[in-house]
Amino acid sequence: MTELPLSRPLSASPVRSDALLYTAxxxxxxxxxxxxxxxxxxxIAYAANLIAFPFDYDQGEGFELVDTLLFSQGxxxxxxxxxxxxxxxxYPPLFHVMAAPFVPxxxxxxxxxxxxxxxxxxxxxGAIALAVYREGRRPTIALLAALAFLxxxxxxxxxxxxxxxxxxxxxxxxxxxxxxxxDAIPSLRRRRWGLFAGLSLVLAAGYTKQLALxxxxxxxxxxxxxxxxxxxxxxxxxxxAGGAIxxxxxxxxxxxWWLQTISANVNEFIPSQTWGLYRLWFALHGFLIVPALMxxxxxxxxxxxxxxxxxxxxxxxxxxxxxxxxxxDSYFATSIAGICLLSGIFFARLLNGDLAVPRNPIAxxxxxxxxxxxxxxxxxxxxxxxLCYIGYGRAVLHLPTEGAGFAVIADLLGxxxxxxxxxxxxxxxxxxGYADIGHFxxxxxxxxxxxxxxxxRAAPGDVLSEEAAFNLLADKPVIGNPTQLLNLANNGLWxxxxxxxxxxxxxFGLIVLRAQFYPPxxxxxxxxxxxxxxxxxxxxxxxxxxxxxxx
Amino acid sequence: xxxxxxxxxxxxxxxxxLDAGRQGGxxxxxxxxxxxxxLIALVGVTLLPLxxxxx
Numbered sequence: 001m002t003e004l005p006l007s008r009p010l011s012a013s014p015v016r017s018d019a020l021l022y023t024a025x026x027x028x029x030x031x032x033x034x035x036x037x038x039x040x041x042x043x044i045a046y047a048a049n050l051i052a053f054p055f056d057y058d059q060g061e062g063f064e065l066v067d068t069l070l071f072s073q074g075x076x077x078x079x080x081x082x083x084x085x086x087x088x089x090x091y092p093p094l095f096h097v098m099a100a101p102f103v104p105x106x107x108x109x110x111x112x113x114x115x116x117x118x119x120x121x122x123x124x125x126g127a128i129a130l131a132v133y134r135e136g137r138r139p140t141i142a143l144l145a146a147l148a149f150l151x152x153x154x155x156x157x158x159x160x161x162x163x164x165x166x167x168x169x170x171x172x173x174x175x176x177x178x179x180x181x182x183d184a185i186p187s188l189r190r191r192r193w194g195l196f197a198g199l200s201l202v203l204a205a206g207y208t209k210q211l212a213l214x215x216x217x218x219x220x221x222x223x224x225x226x227x228x229x230x231x232x233x234x235x236x237x238x239x240x241a242g243g244a245i246x247x248x249x250x251x252x253x254x255x256x257w258w259l260q261t262i263s264a265n266v267n268e269f270i271p272s273q274t275w276g277l278y279r280l281w282f283a284l285h286g287f288l289i290v291p292a293l294m295x296x297x298x299x300x301x302x303x304x305x306x307x308x309x310x311x312x313x314x315x316x317x318x319x320x321x322x323x324x325x326x327x328x329d330s331y332f333a334t335s336i337a338g339i340c341l342l343s344g345i346f347f348a349r350l351l352n353g354d355l356a357v358p359r360n361p362i363a364x365x366x367x368x369x370x371x372x373x374x375x376x377x378x379x380x381x382x383x384x385x386x387l388c389y390i391g392y393g394r395a396v397l398h399l400p401t402e403g404a405g406f407a408v409i410a411d412l413l414g415x416x417x418x419x420x421x422x423x424x425x426x427x428x429x430x431x432x433g434y435a436d437i438g439h440f441x442x443x444x445x446x447x448x449x450x451x452x453x454x455x456x457r458a459a460p461g462d463v464l465s466e467e468a469a470f471n472l473l474a475d476k477p478v479i480g481n482p483t484q485l486l487n488l489a490n491n492g493l494w495x496x497x498x499x500x501x502x503x504x505x506x507x508f509g510l511i512v513l514r515a516q517f518y519p520p521x522x523x524x525x526x527x528x529x530x531x532x533x534x535x536x537x538x539x540x541x542x543x544x545x546x547x548x549x550x551x
Numbered sequence: 552x553x554x555x556x557x558x559x560x561x562x563x564x565x566x567x568x569l570d571a572g573r574q575g576g577x578x579x580x581x582x583x584x585x586x587x588x589x590l591i592a593l594v595g596v597t598l599l600p601l602x603x604x605x606x
Contacts (some may be wrong), residue, residue, distance in 0.1 A: 210576050225606045271579040300598070320583055361600035 010077050021382055028386035029140060035393035036147035042399050042406075043150050047118040047160035051111045053441045055449040055469040055540060059515055061162040062468025063089065063481045064113060067096040069472075072103035078249070078256040081488060082495045084502075086480040088260045089446045090487060093249075094208040095164030096551060101463045108472050120170040121159040125149045127173045128341045129182065131308065136348020144389050145344025152336045153284055153396050154329045157438035164208050165330045171205035174217040176311045180221060183226060195230075202475065206242065210261065211318060211331065214225045218314035222307040223415030227366040264487040268324040274323030276431030281319065281332045284427060285339060287392035292339040295346035298355060301362045312338030323488075326483060328433035353378055361417050397426040399441055420540030421445075441539055448538035452512060455534070455545055459509030479508075482517040489519035496521040503529055506548035553599070556592025563588060 007201035056062045067077040067089045077089035077096070089096075095116070102112035129146035133139060149155055178200035185191040203217050216238075223231035248259040254362050282289060296309045315335035322331035349355050357367045362461040371376075401410035402422035410416070415424045423439035449469070456463045457474040465471050468478045480499065488494035497520060502508065511530050516523055530546035537543070563584045577585070 121581070269578075269580050271583070274583070301601070317587065320580075320587075360604065362597070 008387070021379055025382040025386060028383060028390065029144075032144060032386045032389035032393065033140070033147070035390060036144060036151050038409075039156070039393070039396070039398075040147055041152035043159065044158055045112070045400075046156065048436070049440045050160045051114045051118070053539075054110060054473070055538065056110075056467040057441065058158075058161050058163065058435065058437050059467070059517070060481075060483055061110065061113075062176070062472065062478075063484075064091070064096065064162045064164070065108065065110060065472065066468050066478050066481075067091070067093075068113060069103055069108065070098040071096045072100040076249070076257075078253040078260045079269065080256060081253075081260075081480070083498060084479075085477055086485065086499050087478060088256065088484055089244055089480060090264055090481075090484045091164055092207045092209060092258050092261060092296045094204055095167045098167070099162075110162050110469070114160045117166050118160040118162060120167045121150060121155055124166070124337055127170075127177045128337060128344065131177045131341050132344035132348060135345040136352060137291055138348040138351060141344050141348040141351070141385070145340045145347075147286060148344075148389065148392060149337055149340040151393065151396050152340075153398050153425060153438070154281075154333055154336060156398060157425075157435055158330050158333065161437075163330075165211075165333060168205050168209040168212050169333045169337055171201050171208055172311070172334055173341075175199075175201035175205060175215065175219065176307045179222070179456045180307050186448070195234060199234060203238065203242055203245075207245065211334075214314045214318040215311060216336065218311040221305065221314075222305070222310045225305060225310075245427075257457060259493060260484065260488075263493055264484065264491060265411065266491055267327075268490065269485060270323045270325065270432065272323075273327075273432040274320055277322045277329055277332065277397055277433050278319060280329065280427055280431045280434060284396050285336060287388045287395060288339045288343040290344045291388060292342035295342050295349075298346075298357075298485045302355075302357045302360070303368075308338065312342050322433055326487070328428075328435055329431075330435070343388075347381075347388070350377075351385060395426065397424065399424060403440070417434070425504060439540065445539045448536050448543075450535055451536065452545070456510060456512065459547075461507060461509045463510045463512065464503070464508045465510075465512035466517065467512070470512055476513050480518075482522075485522070486517055486519050489521070494519065500525045506530075508548075511546040513546065514541055552591055553595025555580065556588050556590070556595050559588035560585060 050057055066087065070077045071093065076093070077087070079088045081088045088282055089167060099113045099116055102109075125146035128149050129142040132145045133142035136142070150159070155166070175198050178194060178201060181189055182194040182198065198219070202212065205215055220231055220235050220238075223234060246257075253260075263353075292312060296313060299305050299309050308347050312335060312511060315332075315338045319332045319335060321327055322329065323514055357363050359368075397413070397415070399409060400406040400422055400538075401415060401424050402418045410424065417424055418428060419425050419436070419439055421439035422444060425438050427434055429436060452470050453473045456465065456470045462479055463471055463474070463476050464479050466482050469480045485494055485496075485499075489496065500521055503511075503522065508530075511526055513526075518526070526546065529549055531549045532544055533547040534545040535542050536545065563581055566581065
């Protein structure tokens with residue numbers, strides 16, 4: 001079949017205009033690099049700030065720490081929530097297992113989980129750069145693609161949290177990068193090892209967070225397209241390995257694994273949240289989404305589908321689940337990795353002029369009429385590619401508006417804080433489910449956190465706290481995981497009797513509320529038997545401290 | 552893709568025909584799934600002119 005390039009290198013163009021064009025392209029590329037590296041600086045500063053912060057920053061981080069502490073003691077965190085201390089985890093174990101070795105050495109702390117999350121995003125960015133470079137041999141584009149990932153508002157604000165989501169994305173990205181060129185390995189033995197490594201990474205992603213199921217489906221769709229027999233055999237072995245771990249966890253926890261991580265995760269679906277987050281995702285990342293989708297269409301109609309394309313489409317599809325109660329923009333993180341990778345490959349290949357288009361019926365109507373414009377496409381791409389990254393850099397604008405250096409930049413850009421603690425975020429929190437974080441913490445926040453810890457320490461008996469840090473730092477047991485209790489209650493899987501009885505008996509010396517995510521029965525009991533004693537603002541949120549009402 | 556998309560469309564509609572859904576009617580999640588299945592089927596149709604070309 002005859003193949004012609006969609007664009008051609010510019011060598012056939014007049015020398016002088018070429019030189020001007022290349023100079024303009026270089027200047028624009030430097031500007032794009034400077035913008036995205038600037039976001040890298042903001043990201044590192046934010047990560048350093050969070051790593052030094054000793055309390056919960058994002059709601060529920062402390063319970064990830066509790067899971068880690070339990071694993072470090074050889075305990076599984078999937079427990080019966082009907083009995084004291086009513087605690088269970090709803091996440092798979094791998095992230096917490098990775099963090100657990102830090103506990104015997106450094107004790108209870110948030111910093112190592114946040115550091116792991118942050119490093120995971122750097123590894124993901126590195127994998128994106130590697131994939132883009134491997135396909136296009138253009139180091140600058142590879143670097144821009146990696147920086148674009150780190151510059152995403154979503155990646156920025158969840159990357160350095162004590163949460164497993166970005167570690168899942170890291171495993172997913174590594175898996176597809178490992179599997180992408182497996183068939184090109186000449187040695188059968190090494191090819192099998194490549195397959196084993198790639199599928200092990202998919203399994204690792206799945207046991208980091210359940211959402212990686214779509215990556216598993218994408219990977220096996222790719223394997224099936226390339227070799228149905230191999231896909232079926234490896235799929236059976238993969239299923240056996242994954243199923244054995246699943247079964248062991250379920251038996252070891254007397255069925256709590258299934259109840260807490262699967263049954264409890266069926267939550268109310270809010271369509272408006274899904275649409276809002278898709279709109280936001282496109283508004284922020286559109287400059288890379290459009291090229292990524294163009295490359296996907298190119299592969300679909302004029303080449304062969306790569307694992308990157310199938311994975312990216314699956315990642316975009318899984319964004320639908322962001323409308324679940326408790327879900328949010330983090331559900332787009334996989335797609336963001338995918339579009340950064342795919343758009344990077346598209347840009348690199350476009351600049352190289354090696355997007356060959358076969359003569360087929362689709363090309364006859366879509367590409368052939370444009371073939372004469374190939375030199376213009378090539379010339380235009382020299383400017384368009386860096387302009388896309390500059391446009392993306394403008395769309396994802398986020399930075400503190402206070403503090404040395406940042407205040408000057410904010411003034412220059414003419415932006416004012418639109419979020420907590422003097423922070424600007426172009427996402428604007430216009431969609432439900434967009435995480436209300438990203439701001440830096442202050443010394444005043446740390447002081448406020450210690451005041452709450454002192455109150456918890458001074459309170460008689462147990463303390464019911466919506467965030468775990470205060471109890472952990474006051475050496476008191478952590479009672480319940482509110483969002484998990486709510487998940488269970490919403491599905492009719494939790495009996496609140498025992499916890500409500502303790503509240504009615506005023507057994508807790510203090511109750512600390514932030515978002516009031518407890519199930520309604522618990523909140524009603526609290527309202528009836530406890531009264532507000534103090535409000536302490538920390539990290540932009542009001543923490544309500546409640547004491548037992550007098551009889 | 553065409554067969555997959557059409558099959559998915561029928562399966563999603565069958566949820567209501569078989570009364571497997573907890574609530575009557577086509578819910579928002581089903582609507583999204585139907586849209587996705589229709590899109591897959593549509594893309595499948597556009598691939599027909601390519602004949603035996605490997606995916």
